[in-house]
Amino acid sequence: MPAARLIRFNKPWGVLSQFTPEGRWQGLKDFIDLPGVYVAGRLDADSEGLLLLTDDGKLQAHIADPRFKMEKVYWVQVEGTPDEVALAALCSGVQLNDGLTRPARARRLDPPPDVWARQPPIRERKNIPTAWIELAIREGRNRQVRRMTAAVGLPTLRLIRAAIGPHTLDGLAPGSWAG
Known part of the structure; x- marks a missing residue:
């Protein structure tokens, strides 16, 4: 089984933490064309900076869940x-x-x-x-x-x-x- 993939992305202002754009906000698909990776956590459209994406559900939960x-x-x-x-x-x-x-x-x-x-x-x-x-x-x-x-x-x-x-x-x- 291949190792989990972890992507670091510097999310610009005005981009949603999802691949699909909505209204005036851009989506991640405008920047990342990688099938099978999902956002681990959220960052509001009017915030910038580090967003992590992974293809591993357990890793995604570990990053996003406040219990950890x-x-x-x-x-x-x-x-x-x-x-x-x-x-x-x-x-x-x-x-x-x-x-x-x-x-x-x-x-x-x-x-x-x-x-x-x-x-x-x-x-x-x-x-x-x-x-x-x-x-x-x-x-x-x-x-x-x-x-x-x-x-x-x-x-x-x-x-x-x-x-x-x-x-x-x-x-x-x-x-x-x-x-």
Whole structure:
């Protein structure tokens, strides 16, 4: 039996975590033409970064299922300036409408990560600074990172998943894949 295939894909903004496009959103078929691979986990169309695909159902479940607590690392550009209180709140768990989040790892990224320009660009307000934080979580609620940063007064402007467990974006331009 051949080894499981694992594909790392740098999902651009505006692409769904499915092969079929819907409405204004593109699908993965515009970037990946590999029969028999399936998405392991999700990343919203308005988020960017690492998406894993595999042809192995057990591996797919292990990556996607929060019971396995595989850490996911995000680089988040936020509106405002994160202070120690906001970072401590993210680290200890944030109360959301669906309950308290698990503790996370959070730190300010200074200097900001060296990332590609986003198309379309984020909205920026001249009077409000932006900053980047790294947030690592081990659960996967709907739009969780965006809701967590908003709960501590730092609305998300841009969200890039940088890693899932040991797998990273390293060497992948937006829209490219390896595996």
